[in-house]
Amino acid sequence: MAEPDLNPSHQGGPDPALIAYFALFNEIGILAQLSSAMFEARLPPGVLVSQFAILNHLIRVKDGRTPLDLARAFQVPKTTMTHTLALLEGRGHVRLDTNPRDGRSKLVWITPDGRDFRNRAITMLMPDIEALARVFPADRVQAMLPHLTALRETMDARRDA
Amino acid sequence: MAEPDLNPSHQGGPDPALIAYFALFNEIGILAQLSSAMFEARLPPGVLVSQFAILNHLIRVKDGRTPLDLARAFQVPKTTMTHTLALLEGRGHVRLDTNPRDGRSKLVWITPDGRDFRNRAITMLMPDIEALARVFPADRVQAMLPHLTALRETMDARRDA
DNA sequence: ACTATATAGTTCCACATCGCACTAATAAAG
DNA sequence: CTTTATTAGTGCGATGTGGAACTATATAGT
Numbered sequence: 001m002a003e004p005d006l007n008p009s010h011q012g013g014p015d016p017a018l019i020a021y022f023a024l025f026n027e028i029g030i031l032a033q034l035s036s037a038m039f040e041a042r043l044p045p046g047v048l049v050s051q052f053a054i055l056n057h058l059i060r061v062k063d064g065r066t067p068l069d070l071a072r073a074f075q076v077p078k079t080t081m082t083h084t085l086a087l088l089e090g091r092g093h094v095r096l097d098t099n100p101r102d103g104r105s106k107l108v109w110i111t112p113d114g115r116d117f118r119n120r121a122i123t124m125l126m127p128d129i130e131a132l133a134r135v136f137p138a139d140r141v142q143a144m145l146p147h148l149t150a151l152r153e154t155m156d157a158r159r160d161a
Numbered sequence: 162m163a164e165p166d167l168n169p170s171h172q173g174g175p176d177p178a179l180i181a182y183f184a185l186f187n188e189i190g191i192l193a194q195l196s197s198a199m200f201e202a203r204l205p206p207g208v209l210v211s212q213f214a215i216l217n218h219l220i221r222v223k224d225g226r227t228p229l230d231l232a233r234a235f236q237v238p239k240t241t242m243t244h245t246l247a248l249l250e251g252r253g254h255v256r257l258d259t260n261p262r263d264g265r266s267k268l269v270w271i272t273p274d275g276r277d278f279r280n281r282a283i284t285m286l287m288p289d290i291e292a293l294a295r296v297f298p299a300d301r302v303q304a305m306l307p308h309l310t311a312l313r314e315t316m317d318a319r320r321d322a
Numbered sequence: 323a324c325t326a327t328a329t330a331g332t333t334c335c336a337c338a339t340c341g342c343a344c345t346a347a348t349a350a351a352g
Numbered sequence: 353c354t355t356t357a358t359t360a361g362t363g364c365g366a367t368g369t370g371g372a373a374c375t376a377t378a379t380a381g382t
């Protein structure tokens with residue numbers, strides 16, 4: 001579900017300088033909801049963004065990593081990753097080998113089928129992105145992207161502290 | 162779960178100018194995950210961000226609206242809203258009256274208990290926000306917030322088209 | 323080497339989310 | 353006024369998500 005929508009400005013309460021942070025997380029939450037819906041509308045029925053995201057990560061970053069690595073990258077519990085990887089393996093989109101370096105863990109590899117599926121999915125999404133680009137210019141995206149990345153990295157680093 | 166992490170740059174594929182949009186949604190998805198986790202860690206056990214967000218909306222925007230209004234505001238199906246409102250009503254944080262203007266619908270009101278709960282929750286969250294503000298300055302938030310709001314409004318408007 | 327601790331992954335279970343079908347009520351069409 | 357279509361909310365079932373506990377392996381301490 002969506003994010004807070006918090007804004008304690010109705011009372012003289014907390015530091016007003018911090019209200020912007022609440023507003024920020026509110027917008028982020030609603031945008032995550034909207035973008036997930038947009039993506040899933042174009043993906044084949046039953047394929048969730050969570051699964052698609054993993055295929056993307058395996059291509060964009062690197063495959064041959066452990067399920068736990070992936071769980072950390074996506075900020076989900078390892079049980080969730082076990083479930084999602086099982087779905088992808090069942091569809092033949094990824095392959096799970098035992099890790100030769102560590103008998104406890106496995107290594108996740110994307111298959112040619114998984115690669116094809118992901119590339120076709122991106123093609124399906126392109127029209128929506130193009131339509132969005134027409135009403136929301138790319139320079140605005142460029143303006144905020146570095147800040148978002150920095151915020152993500154900061155919060156990611158603070159996660160265990 | 163988190164968002165795409167899409168970046169088709171591995172091949173000469175789609176318009177490179179559009180890649181930034183994928184990167185944007187990727188960051189938004191992960192940040193939504195991180196902020197939800199941060200919030201829920203401070204909320205009482207069993208209270209999810211989804212419930213807290215509704216209380217916030219009822220105070221910040223306005224209460225006395227229908228469940229369907231809320232479902233649209235948060236971009237969730239009405240069945241989800243029914244469920245969440247039932248939880249909040251069970252805790253005495255909201256009250257559901259029948260709508261005198263329309264026998265089919267109801268009106269959602271926040272109770273004094275709900276108001277107190279929300280205000281106390283915000284107090285609990287403040288230390289985390291303050292800690293974040295120390296490492297991620299407010300001017301960076303100000304720099305991206307207007308763009309995020311504009312993007313959210315744009316995508317929200319395009320939702321039914 | 324042996325014990326204690328930590329880690330990777332899974333299983334089991336609780337629950338939030340959401341699609342589908344249904345009821346009740348309103349609105350529109352004739 | 354009667355019929356039809358639309359809308360608000362709910363019950364039910366399927367599934368994604370995530371916590372607790374467990375097994376198997378690896379690492380640290382002695």
